[in-house]
Amino acid sequence: MDVIILGSGSPLPDPARAGPSTLVRTATGDMLFDCGRGVLMRAAAVASGAAMFRAVFLTHLHSDHITDLNDIVTMRWVMSFEPNPLAVFGPVGTSSLLEATEAMLEPDIGYRLAHHADLTWRPVARVTEVGTGVVFDEGGVRVTAAPTDHSPVRPTVGFRIEEGRRSVVIAGDTVPCTGLDELCRGADVLVHTVVRRDLIERVGLPRLTDVLDYHSSVPDAARTASRNGVRTLVLTHLVPAPAPGTEQEWLDQAAAHFDGEVVLAADLLALDVTG
Numbered sequence: 001m002d003v004i005i006l007g008s009g010s011p012l013p014d015p016a017r018a019g020p021s022t023l024v025r026t027a028t029g030d031m032l033f034d035c036g037r038g039v040l041m042r043a044a045a046v047a048s049g050a051a052m053f054r055a056v057f058l059t060h061l062h063s064d065h066i067t068d069l070n071d072i073v074t075m076r077w078v079m080s081f082e083p084n085p086l087a088v089f090g091p092v093g094t095s096s097l098l099e100a101t102e103a104m105l106e107p108d109i110g111y112r113l114a115h116h117a118d119l120t121w122r123p124v125a126r127v128t129e130v131g132t133g134v135v136f137d138e139g140g141v142r143v144t145a146a147p148t149d150h151s152p153v154r155p156t157v158g159f160r161i162e163e164g165r166r167s168v169v170i171a172g173d174t175v176p177c178t179g180l181d182e183l184c185r186g187a188d189v190l191v192h193t194v195v196r197r198d199l200i201e202r203v204g205l206p207r208l209t210d211v212l213d214y215h216s217s218v219p220d221a222a223r224t225a226s227r228n229g230v231r232t233l234v235l236t237h238l239v240p241a242p243a244p245g246t247e248q249e250w251l252d253q254a255a256a257h258f259d260g261e262v263v264l265a266a267d268l269l270a271l272d273v274t275g
């Protein structure tokens with residue numbers, strides 16, 4: 001199993017960081033977790049793409065985590081040569097999101113159906129709204145969901161992916177909570193979105209300080225990893241984006257609360273979790 005950070009950025013556009021998205025490459029196929037800005041550009045860099053995703057998992061419906069869902073729907077449809085339903089797993093509200101996405105694409109769907117004689121079907125999504133428990137179990141790959149706490153954004157979920165003896169947790173956006181703790185217990189890798197409380201408080205802009213109450217700071221994420229015996233903590237969705245030369249500060253803030261390996265995400269960072 002490989003974990004590839006496709007996008008390590010946040011809602012703020014960044015020339016070097018795509019929006020939040022992580023690819024977990026398993027024997028059963030490529031599983032995509034969230035689909036922020038630029039996801040398919042980054043997926044192309046690792047020979048993946050919309051037509052190949054075994055499933056797409058959404059942690060929550062905040063715009064920065066779903067910006068490019070419409071691109072995935074369209075590209076899967078036009079780059080498949082037979083109907084190729086897109087499996088989507090996400091919190092309650094995901095079915096409506098897919099319906100709304102298809103409605104948004106309606107003019108384009110009409111153009112392409114009229115133009116391509118061999119394209120005789122519409123985009124198809126198979127949505128499963130998830131809360132707690134095993135949501136996917138196929139070919140030795142199991143995905144478990146649990147509720148997280150990103151209040152007032154509700155509902156939100158995190159995911160644990162297990163293949164053989166290895167496990168990876170995708171936290172999504174959340175403050176420390178029991179649902180996340182349960183997913184993280186003994187995990188090899190925890191991919192956790194984080195914000196830098198110290199830097200955001202220093203800026204003091206209300207629109208920015210608002211984000212502090214529903215995200216984990218770097219120490220918060222480190223304490224979650226430590227409390228649950230995680231082996232490797234990957235910090236992603238970096239707010240604000242690390243200024244060049246400040247990367248070590250992020251690692252140090254985590255290392256003060258966690259003895260395991262800490263990795264600061266960059267786009268296309270890959271971790272081999274096999275063995």
Ligand SMILES: [Zn+2]
Pocket residue numbers: 060062150153173
């Ligand atoms: Zn969010």
